Amino acid sequence: MDSYWLPPISSNSLPVKAKPRSNTIQLSNFNNPNRQKKTFPLVSKTESKFFHSSSTAVLDKKTVVQSETKVSPSTRRPLPSLPRNYSQQSIEIAKKTSDQQALNSEITFRTLSVQQPNDLPNQLDFMLAKQRTILGIDEKRKKPTKTYKTAKTLKPISSSEDIQISEMSYEESHLAKRKVSVLSDQEKKAISLLTNGISGFGKSGVHGSNNDIVEREYLCINQNTKPILMSKDMMNVEDTVEIRNFLQISELALYQMNGEVLPYNYIEAEISCGGLMQPVLLTINTSFSQYKISFKCMTNLKWVEVKKMIEKGISTKVSTRIPVKISNYKLVIAGTRLYFQEQKEMRQYSIINDISRREKIINIELIDQKQFNEEINQIQLKHQNLLLKEKKKCKASNFSNEILSFTIYELLNFDPEIVFKKFFDESEITSCIKNYFETRSFEKYKIILKVSCCLYMGTDKLCNKEYFTSDVINTIFDCKIITDFSYSMLPLETRLGITLYAIRKGKKVVIGFVNTPLFDFQNFLLSGYVNLRLWPDEESDAVSSPLQNPSPTAPIISIKFPDPVIKIFYQPYEAKYPQVPKNLLKISNDVQQLALHNDPFQPLTNEQKNEIWQNRFNILIQFPDSIDLLLRAVPWTDYKAREEMADLIKIWPGISPIQVIGLLDVRNSFTPARDYAVRLLEETKDQVILGYLPQFIQVLKFESYTCSSLALFLLKRALKNRGDMGQLFYWLLVGENEKTKISLRSKILLEVYNSMCGTQLKELKTQENFIKIIEETAVNAKHWKDDEIKTNLPNMLTVVNNALQGSRLTLPFTSRETVSCVVVNKCKVFDSNAHPILLCFQSSPIFSQQETRFIFKVGDNLMQDMLTLQMFKLMDDLWKKNGIDFRMTIYNVLATSTTSGIIQFVPNCETVNSIQTKGRGITGVFDDACIYEWIKSKNLEEKDLKNAIENFTYSCAGYCVATYVIGVGDRHNDNIMVSKDGHLFHIDFGHFLGNIIKLGFYNKESAPFVLTNDFMFVITMGNTDTDNYSFFENICTKGFMILRNNAKTFIYSFMMMLCSGVPQLKHVEDVQYLKDAFMLDKTDDEAEQEFRALISQSLGTFRTRLNFFMHSMVH
Template identity: 30%
Template structure:
């Protein structure tokens, strides 16, 4: 019976009721009624409302529970918002048993979303911002939303969004809130190499080494020509003058240059020398010998500060003393702003240190050295053009467009970007240029092609990619975001549009960006893109937050458990405690590698026995369990790249009717030396198979029957033929793949076989020909792994079964020819990954191995002839591989 005018609290106290039916009014117009206890908190009641409303109409129109607050009429007949959700219902004293659920005020919702996004991004969103700019991502989520709504019926991939999505996307709030600059204290950059494509003025910390105060003026010397004049004034409030004097710096000097990509537009200018002091000052004009009308749109102004060290000779001479300049700090800035207007007036540029102070003595480099034209493709090989070749290519540029459109990168490289007539010709030509396939268009995202028309053309070419094709190149597209001159660019818009329209792309875009938030030079840019994505995917924030919290918990618990292993009472860490640990932190988390796996199996999780104590996590779908290994302490980005290339090879081979049963398992970097690796079920290492099938550990590596006997035990009867077929095809695929990619450190513990016969490689810590050595001796002396026990399996255990082996050889040769025909794609993808900062992939020289292994510039006959030589060498020298495997086993057993 309703409480009536006496009030609900009075009835409770008079009748001694512990429960009462409450009427709930939802913002969707739905009415609910169910009993609650007087001791229940408002938070508990809200959870009950969501549980009961889940099966009601319009439930999908509700946002996150935290976006709503209960209201009631209290005992004083006033409307009250129940903000404190830890209060009990009996303490609220509502007059009637009616609670209304209303949306929180806009500012409160925004504060909640901002807090959640801060956790997701891993970077605090500061509201006391130092910089407000209309350039940043105000329009990105709006455009992405429009794209999402117009293509909602065509969504496909790993999941679609609800059809009533527009009901809870607050785009007006996005327009207002997502344009705010976010900042955090900058740490030391990890890469101090001086490059034109380096750091920009909008990426700076609170404590720069020094600040350039630059006054930019354009002075007309005649009616037909204007020169660029820079009136510079510089001060350095944080200069360590004592450290500089201890390094024998007598003077300081500033150099400035204008660049277009890697091309120097005119002669470098040098300031006067000033004495070392706490606030050195220059007050002079720096004049560049280039007209304003000849400045390309993407002109970059580069400043570098040098310390001058005087060198004296022991013997007196009449010649002047030699001088050495040591780079101290530098910064880049665009000459034109994002509105296409020439920058004028006074502005400050916070510099980056060029090298750590302790390395200054040993690092004497020339920042403004004229960069050579990068090697360009002639057919498939990169070569430099001579002057007469440049003139001919430019003269016949229209014919290049009509007959050889894929040669656009060559034409762009020989364009004179400091001549506005040539630039206008190139821009006009680009508007008529036919769209290029991704294999050629991706090259144009390199930092050597900064012109906005070129980059817009590239994105136009990439828009035709299907979601599965775009996902194949997503890793590279995230990296080349570092080359963009402005935060708001076509590439960023394109990635956000596709991420908001496809759940799989959005999931992996989030983690590719999130995994590098610890890198100071990209944390601002990546953080803003992450914020834009999160604001456009409000309904995914809860799931993403669980994943981020999961990573934090895994890191913490892994460290704690590893420490516990050194304590005498390690056995106290019982199975029950482990299960409790996993269940508390991970039971509601989805799989990072496959968002279709939601259920977590805490009972099957464990800590592994290897040195870093990785965690073995188990997820399950409708039918089976899926294992994932969490690693803390290893950089998995190189593994990600290698597995991406193997996946691409598999796609190219299958396109031409060749299925080599490749197994590119899942791998994802989630942060600074943290990540996850998919577990391949029902598989074992060659080392374990040989050890378990041999009487002596010393002879295990030379037991050629071990692999075949193991396959026979796992595949009885007629199944054996299919297992050997699987082994033959997969062995051929990985022989070719590891040779082309130059995979190193191959031993019996990182080559595995599934019970079905599939062979596959793991642990790709060395590639591009970076083979391991010890005491100056190369331990890997074969192009790829092809041992006699592998051949023994391929030949079904019969030494005279040459027909089987020749078929295996033909598969290898066919696979290699297919990769050579697509060599440009692999070279381009590796070139775009230079921005990632991988130790073994940092310059064009590192990619030379790939060009050689793919025989770029050679005919198919020449390439195949070279591969046959490598094949025979791998087979002939396989005994050396066996010796290395034996030594590896001994070293492992003696640890």
């Protein structure tokens, strides 16, 4: 028999089980005007749905009291406690007919003539009170001061001392204070919830409006238990927990010490192309000898064979009095933490292939096993319980249960209390405008006459209406909202977008906008006063983040939603699996074509949406990768359709990785679909997640709440692989801190990561302090004169060396490379407008002769460069998987803030401008042979020259395709470089997606991409009769077609970056360029022929060389 849930009578009441319907419940027509009994909704646990009903349960007070019974533990779930003033007399619903289609809602705007904040009403108090209400903090109650106890547990075998029970208060056990920022109650609450969801520090009860914290128990073991290192492939959480519990260890340091091993199909494809079989010079550094051992070998040798060759070389150079057993040593790339598996071939490691193609010299270090173990102990990637006053080590069984599941959703999975009323019923919107810019005082406009409201579901507009008044009033004006939306029509992910305008003399000026979810993170509909801070000077749209402006000077709009006695709760979708019809109708031709092409930019008509929805089971079975097409066709205002879509997702088969990523962009806000995508990502390797990590960080802005399945997934992965993913995760969030539209959310996630990353936090803080010193130096360098640079720069760098004394610095853009000190005499300030600093570091350990150089730049936002180079890396991976290596030079870039960043320095190369003008002047740009002669002068041997020409041919082809696809603009001869071994590559990506520089009506760039006669002279070696041009054209076309077959990879990647703050990537229309560049509206043959024509067009465009000449003349 079903259980029926009733609202609790008091804040301490438990869910109750009603008696059978025939005895206690009378059903009556809700529209009956003669009905006198007080009513409230009664919803079946198995039948409840959040949609409009023609009838509702009627129950009197007496029946409510008599129906209280206990519920079995298997069925009991926590219900939210109601406010303290809730009573039996409050269980009453206004007598309104459920078939009312139109709603009259009152919106009141107040424009204050006094601009001083002190004269404003206490709107901020309303806002804070509302936030605390949403977070479950009852202001009328004192903060709980429960004490926590740490429980005893069985001692490990190696333990000899007992664990003492410690007690501390709630306040004492709060998160450790940091000097990062002062967190609000909302942030602290979100941190607490996220921490519980990730680490599982006990279970916390969150009941309605009260913050009832239950006592937590921690299982602790002795302090002297040492961590171990899993140096093989990354393990899943279940295996990790099992090992930790079996060995009774306190911590398991998961750190990926091995390099990336390439798949054999790639190796075979490379060998067929003549790659991966080049001889290299191995240079071995040892800590026990002053001698270097060098020998040539082929990259198909296994590392165990390399060890034998090293041992043979050591025996001839090292005194026989020093016993050396090579098996006691490990091989590592000099200056990195990258260790090799001895049974793998050298060419199986991507880093070896990258080095062998360029420098031909691979610096190897022999690391003593004892030193290796010491490094493991120094890593100490331990999970520290910062919630406890004394940092205790927790046994894995205590936190593993929570890390394997998202407890936060279980805690908030309340049973519903639904009132079937209308949205915006008797609601008020009151705006309170402050003077947020002295130069933009609203006094000069005198009036605020226009407000625009819109409901969004993803990028779909559920409605869009504007409201006006005709009277000019300085203080208050009123207008009515008319909407036909009932509560049941509102999806859980609905966002309300509001834009305020000022009008004067017919001119409309945008004051600001705000988007806010209509349901809070506990699935309760917003009620009462909600104060929202506006983002200035922009209009609300579908891609706007659902976060408020944290600035204290932002305009505030106060919205009063209906405040019913019983709160409106969105019932989670029931766990049931749909039955697929056995006899499906044949899919229509139109839907079949839409599913085959699945163009994300093609708008769908209402007829197409209806037809797609009718064929949903056909899409499930025949076209599962077109799930995003089906999501675009769901009638979101129909609760049954939403529920059925959620049910379909439960049985939806696996889809391609790129389609998974596409489900997380701004167009899809349906929570079950986003959760489905995250579940599939759980099965993805770290290397793939790492490749799209910037996108995942950005789409966190599209989540309605900070605590989302995607946020928990990223935190778990970052904490599992703290070396590679954790460090990049940290710095990507740091780079978001200055972007106000995400700063609050990024700070919360940073605080959670910092509280759980153990002693890695010390390493991250070292990097952060280093960045601060270098940034201060770079800012000051802009004002230094030439003679001041010679004295000031060494002094500032000496400060860095003093800070690094006795320790190592892991470079922020790669956790695999560590440095020990600055080589001061090799650092310099470039003579350019930004005055970037070239920094040279000695690689760690100190006996290594390897040097690392990078550039620190202040004054530019490097986010666009990061995105462009990330896309180049994705292209390079796709090409290599298809058997083509375009010898791309993809250097690392990391934006440390919105105005600064680190750029990896590429040695042994010069700009095309420098090559063209050296010894020839600016007219050298018209000399076809200049680049060829320069490469020839750097490669005197014939085989080296041949290899350099091959490098130039492949790399030039790769960058022609890559810059065309992304639409890179502002190409001149100072941002195209050539290395001494012939690799061509591009730098400085300030313009992309077809944004080119115009001088008035004159387009500086008319060629699809840069391909000049001097480039082609190198490819053909000055002989136009060779087949080199045809070979170049063929590999270009093949490279383009490979990318075209994976066009969605780049389209979805750019769609996910719409809120990244990149100036030329703000709207969905900006990504339209990619569709045109990939020629998705053409057949494969048509696209191939058109791209060949683009090659000829680029080569024949004289304006490119004219731009080179003009740039050389100016610079």
